[in-house]
Every structure is written in structure tokens, then in C-alpha cells.
Amino acid sequence: MAANGIRAIVAMVLLAGAVVMTLFVFLAGVTNTIPFSNTYFLQSETQGITGARQVSQWAYFYICAPGNVDCSGAWPAPSVGWAWSSGAQGVPAELIGDYGNGTTSMYYYYMWRFGWVTYLIAFAFAVFALLGGFLACLGRLGAALSGLLAGFSLFFYTIAASLMTATFVKMRDVLQANGHPSSIGQYGFGFTWASFACVFLATIIFCIGVRGDGSSSMRRRKSTRSSRSRSSIGSRRVKDDYA
Template structure:
């Protein structure tokens, strides 16, 4: 990415920075009672009919909380979906204690962290994108890796909690997915996706510019050779 294409690198850095902030909003949901952390959750459901569960449960990245992410449980790493109630609790909607939800959210949890790691790496590598084509290519590859892992993470999150919401509703429980968590998650995905495109546009633009410059130099040399040849021919006829 040549100096003329530096705005592409800067735009990619801004997008990656935005994606990192939004992912942290999701991960830190429930840590403090401040906006938007107190409004960010994956699923809110009426769990009053389930033995051992609170009246309303909100699933966040590390906690199960009450309304507005208050009265949260202790933090869990790779928290199982059925954390709000015991394994033998009664009144649980069909299927929510199955291994499907247990594994889907655990894998989603892990892929979030992996994606965040590569997203941060892509951000710092992005400063090299303003220095040349190699830096842009390296940044693009790292950002693409982050995009792959993050695509898996948000897909698992979406499938898990949309199906869980439907299971609660089918059992007569009020439930809704979290607008903030889904908005931040897919917004971050969009930022990474666009940043990847901009990085690779920078690589291609620099390459095409080099090719055009080589063609111009070649054309000038050919023209000069023709002129010299023309003068030699005219000398012969004189």
C-alpha cells in the first residue's frame, strides 16, 4: 500500500479498532452497571417456572444476571448454557439441557477469544499497511484469519440463542434476544469484513500501479529505439 493509498490503511485501522471495542462490549457485559454493559446480553428469558432459577435470567459472556445485568452470578469461563438451573431442575423447556446447547455455546465462547486475539494482531499489523504492499498483504491475511474465527463465533452465538429463545416461547415463557449483544457482534463482523477488503484493495492497487509504471518505461524505451533507427535509415539515404 503506497503512500498514495495510505487512506485505505487508515480506514482499515479505524474499522478494526471499532470491531475490537464492540467485541469488548460483548465480553465485558455485566462487569459494571453502566451503559452499554448493563444492556448487553445474548438472551433474556422468564425462568420463574424452572426450579432453582431466578425469575428472569439474562445470559452474558461471563455471567447469568437478572434484569439490567444486576444480581449476576459469579463469572464462568466457557459457561454452559444451562448454568441458571441445576441439571435435574424441573420445568426446563424441552431440549435446553441437551448437549447441543452445552457444546454450541462453549465453542462459541472460545472462538470469540480466538477471534479477538487475531483482531488485535491485525490492528497492530495494520500500521505496516501504510509502508508497502507486503505490510498490506500481511495485515490482510491476519484480518482474514480473525474474520474466519469470528464468523464461526457469531454464527454459533446466533444459532444457540435464537433457538433457545424459540424453545422458551414454545414452552410458554417470555424470551427475547439481546439487541445490543447481537448488534455489537454483527457490527464487529462487518467492520472486520470491510477492513479485509480494504487491505487487499491496497495490495492490488500497488501492484497495478507498478505494472503501469513498468509498461510506461518499456514504451519510452521502444519509442527511443525507433527514433534512433529512423535517423540511421535517413542517414543511409542521404
């Protein structure tokens, strides 16, 4: 029981870390204080594109200038092309299209839309697994439930992090190839993949908890065999006394 409790606490700490780091990603653009001001997925010089800022940063809910100033309004699943005007001139052909009010190509529109929503699902399951971790302190059944929830969270974190990475790394390459110096956001990528790692480790720990304390079980089995052996010896001695 004590071992299960320690494992559950470690897993809960990892899940809490994943939840906090994901909140940093979600809240990027809300304020200009650190780490929020440094949390974005992509930064690019967009000067020369119709309706764009001189430098644009793509975050989870917002598109801002550096330092989280001159931000767009908060919007769920914002199209990456909202950094510029509809039908803008100077946008690389791979990025612009008929989606997002004529600002975004189909590939980037759906890649980021699905990436955006899988973040939310992964975050929700991570919170449920964190709350369920209290049950994991009590025994194997609680560990199984928490492990299942953490496993679902891990599945969606994998999709979210992969789609985010594919979207913004490819977007960076396209912008740079067309004369717009760009760089990926170290904080945005770091928080995302660190959250994935924390949930991955928590899932493994919960699964270990489902097996229980193997050493304790072995000691119980040895104790039972020893008791049976002593009982058998005692029975033979009684028989010998009456023989």
C-alpha cells in the same frame, strides 16, 4: 504508496471498531452502565424454574437479572443452564441434561462452549491484524500479512457469530414454546454481527492492497514505453543524419 497507506488506515479503523464492539460483548455484566447493561444474548422470564431469577439474561461471562444486577460469578464458557439449579424443575426438557453440573443438555453445552472459545480466537486475530496494519501502510507484503491475519479472524468470527445465533435463537424458541416469554439481545447480536462485518470489509481492503496501485503501475509501464519510443526515434534520427 499513498494509496496503500489510505487503504491500510481504513482497514485499521474497521478492525479497531470490531475490537471495541467485541470488548463490549466480553464485558457485559461487569457494570450496569450503558451499553454494558443492555448487552446480552438472550433475556427470558424464568420465574417458576427452580433456583432461577424472575428474569434471566445470558451474557458472555455472566448470567444476570435485568440491569446487570444479581449476576453470577464471572466464569469462562458458562453453561447456559447455570441460570437455574442442578436438576431444576420447570426447565424445558430440551435445555436440561447431565452437562454443566446437571443443568444443561449436551447440545446447548457444546454449542455455547465452542461459540464462546471461537469468540476469543477471532478477537485475538483481529488485534494481531490491527497491529499488523501498520506494516500494510508500507507496501504489499505488509498488506498480505495483515490480510492473512484478518482472514483468520474473519473465519473464527463467522463460526462464533453463527454458533451464538444458533444457540440463543433456538433457546429463545424453546423457552417461548414452554411459556417463558423471551427475546434476543439486540446489543449482543448487533455488536457481534457488526464486528463480523467490520473484519470482513477490512480483509477485502487488505487484499486489494496486496494487488498494489494498478493505475500507478499502468502509468509506469506507459512511461517506460514512451521513453523507449522516444529513444528509438532519436536513434533513427542520428542514423539519418549520418546517412
